[in-house]
Amino acid sequence: MNPVLKLILEGERLTTAQIGEVLNLSRQEVEAEYEKLKTEGVLLGWRPILNPDFIAGKEVHAVIEVKISPEREGGFDRLAQRISQFDHVESCYLMSGGYDLLVFMRADSLHHVASYVFERLSTLPGVLSTATHFMLRAYKEQGYLLGEETLTDKPSMSF
Amino acid sequence: MSRFVAKHVAGLPRSGIRDFFAIVAQMKDAISLGIGEPDFVTPWGIREATIFALEQGKTSYTDNRGLNALREEIADYVAELFDVSYDPEDEILVTVGVSEALDTALRAIINPGDKVMYHEPCYVSYSPSITLAHGIAVPIITKAEDAFAMTAEALAEAWEPGCKALLLNFPTNPTGGTVARETLQKIAAFAQEKDMIVISDEIYSELTYEGEHVSIASLPGMRERTLFLHGFSKAFAMTGFRIGYACGPKDLIDAMMRIHQYGILCAPIMSQEAALEALRHGQDDMLFMKERYQQRRDCIVERFNKMGLKCHKPKGAFYAFPSIADTGMGEVDFAKALLEQEKVAVVPGTAFGSGGKGFIRASFATSYDNILKATERMERFLETRCQGVSA
Ligand SMILES: Cc1ncc(COP(=O)(O)O)c(C=O)c1O
Numbered sequence: 001m002n003p004v005l006k007l008i009l010e011g012e013r014l015t016t017a018q019i020g021e022v023l024n025l026s027r028q029e030v031e032a033e034y035e036k037l038k039t040e041g042v043l044l045g046w047r048p049i050l051n052p053d054f055i056a057g058k059e060v061h062a063v064i065e066v067k068i069s070p071e072r073e074g075g076f077d078r079l080a081q082r083i084s085q086f087d088h089v090e091s092c093y094l095m096s097g098g099y100d101l102l103v104f105m106r107a108d109s110l111h112h113v114a115s116y117v118f119e120r121l122s123t124l125p126g127v128l129s130t131a132t133h134f135m136l137r138a139y140k141e142q143g144y145l146l147g148e149e150t151l152t153d154k155p156s157m158s159f
Numbered sequence: 160m161s162r163f164v165a166k167h168v169a170g171l172p173r174s175g176i177r178d179f180f181a182i183v184a185q186m187k188d189a190i191s192l193g194i195g196e197p198d199f200v201t202p203w204g205i206r207e208a209t210i211f212a213l214e215q216g217k218t219s220y221t222d223n224r225g226l227n228a229l230r231e232e233i234a235d236y237v238a239e240l241f242d243v244s245y246d247p248e249d250e251i252l253v254t255v256g257v258s259e260a261l262d263t264a265l266r267a268i269i270n271p272g273d274k275v276m277y278h279e280p281c282y283v284s285y286s287p288s289i290t291l292a293h294g295i296a297v298p299i300i301t302k303a304e305d306a307f308a309m310t311a312e313a314l315a316e317a318w319e320p321g322c323k324a325l326l327l328n329f330p331t332n333p334t335g336g337t338v339a340r341e342t343l344q345k346i347a348a349f350a351q352e353k354d355m356i357v358i359s360d361e362i363y364s365e366l367t368y369e370g371e372h373v374s375i376a377s378l379p380g381m382r383e384r385t386l387f388l389h390g391f392s393k394a395f396a397m398t399g400f401r402i403g404y405a406c407g408p409k410d411l412i413d414a415m416m417r418i419h420q421y422g423i424l425c426a427p428i429m430s431q432e433a434a435l436e437a438l439r440h441g442q443d444d445m446l447f448m449k450e451r452y453q454q455r456r457d458c459i460v461e462r463f464n465k466m467g468l469k470c471h472k473p474k475g476a477f478y479a480f481p482s483i484a485d486t487g488m489g490e491v492d493f494a495k496a497l498l499e500q501e502k503v504a505v506v507p508g509t510a511f512g513s514g515g516k517g518f519i520r521a522s523f524a525t526s527y528d529n530i531l532k533a534t535e536r537m538e539r540f541l542e543t544r545c546q547g548v549s550a
Pocket residue numbers: 159195255256257258259282328332360362390391392398401402403
């Protein structure tokens with residue numbers, strides 16, 4: 001794997017200069033690696049990972065299972081892409097199993113999600129059914145464990 | 160000290176920097192590069208196996224030697240990694256860390272007044288452990304100009320009549336030093352010539368970043384006179400499990416076993432189960448951590464050199480050992496002032512023996528964030544404290 005990519009995937013927030021220092025690259029070389037990752041479409045973008053507890057009350061997260069009927073040409077793609085267009089849709093995957101698409105959605109209220117599902121999603125030609133699940137509590141967010149910090153008794157110095 | 164305390168115990172030095180440790184513990188935003196253990200918690204798979212063992216009601220004593228399955232797994236692991244085979248039946252003893260293995264090994268071989276050689280700077284327990292076993296500690300002082308490498312010449316020079324054992328630790332805490340096969344062969348030849356037994360503490364062996372790790376036990380004629388000590392604390396991030404082992408020829412392991420069975424009975428069963436899991440499925444996690452240490456090593460060493468603290472690149476373990484001699488400060492004053500002024504904790508080199516004079520130990524088993532912040536603070540410290548130093 002590309003060393004720059006590998007390092008940023010570890011999740012430590014390092015500046016370009018620091019990454020360069022760690023990997024023994026110049027700043028320009030690191031920038032060039034980023035550019036390359038972007039143009040190759042490997043790196044889609046940057047976003048902070050927020051603690052869901054922090055945004056609780058301001059946002060609701062929903063997961064929607066969607067059954068759709070494949071079309072004669074293009075299968076699931078056209079409809080899936082259409083569903084993905086909505087801004088509130090965070091992620092959308094074609095799944096194996098009991099339904100076809102799994103849609104992750106973020107909105108500022110339950111009402112908002114409901115109106116999206118009723119008015120936009122289920123009315124799309126080709127959508128057969130939906131099942132909406134609301135997230136109640138997060139225990140792990142994109143690799144970060146949540147919940148009470150366990151106090152460590154590790155001594156701050158040892159031999 | 161109370162008149163009831165035994166003389167050889169009363170005489171043990173009480174480390175002066177314990178007080179220093181207390182200060183660090185109190186400081187809220189201190190960054191500690193003074194920790195002698197991994198910053199990783201034990202990999203989840205190993206923790207999970209321990210929980211499962213408890214659920215299954217594995218809470219009893221085990222065979223004094225340790226679980227059969229564990230000894231078998233250790234035999235395979237040691238044979239593959241260190242190229243020396245031991246019979247799980249009577250040549251392997253599972254212990255409460257390398258700490259117990261070392262203590263038991265020393266007690267098993269030392270008659271009062273026997274001399275034990277070891278290379279310094281070294282892990283703080285060696286000299287006291289020898290004293291507690293009624294032996295006499297004979298240090299071999301390794302030098303900064305040789306990057307603290309132990310040479311056969313230094314060994315021969317330090318040798319004196321009455322030396323019965325030689326205690327080795329490669330990769331070395333605190334210097335990260337390793338030893339080349341040729342040097343090890345010379346050391347082995349010397350041990351044979353003087354009929355010494357070798358105790359080899361190889362606890363950092365998996366964390367060897369450059370070159371091969373060679374165990375002295377695997378060299379011709381050495382298996383019969385070597386006690387090979389190893390454990391799980393460092394490479395598998397299992398310090399709190401307190402689990403390790405000793406391998407050696409049957410009669411020596413039998414001697415250790417007598418002490419172990421009366422003094423300890425057996426290592427905790429849940430830790431033995433955890434160790435079994437580490438050997439069976441812990442390799443990937445171990446290699447993941449090793450890679451992290453290596454990257455962090457390169458980063459911290461470069462930063463030290465840039466700020467004017469001469470630092471060799473340690474080939475193993477997870478400690479950098481830079482010289483602070485050019486600052487004009489002593490290592491204890493340096494560490495104290497650095498802590499007070501910039502809240503960065505390092506261990507003065509003399510904690511590991513007089514050979515560490517003019518050096519500090521900084522652990523790189525910590526996050527990049529800590530390393531970068533700590534070294535930035537150290538750089539500022541150097542700028543304000545000693546204008547004389549420059550890269
Ligand atoms: C060289 C050396 N040997 C032994 C130990 C103790 O290991 P254990 O946790 O297996 O008792 C340490 C711990 O710092 C060490 O550095």
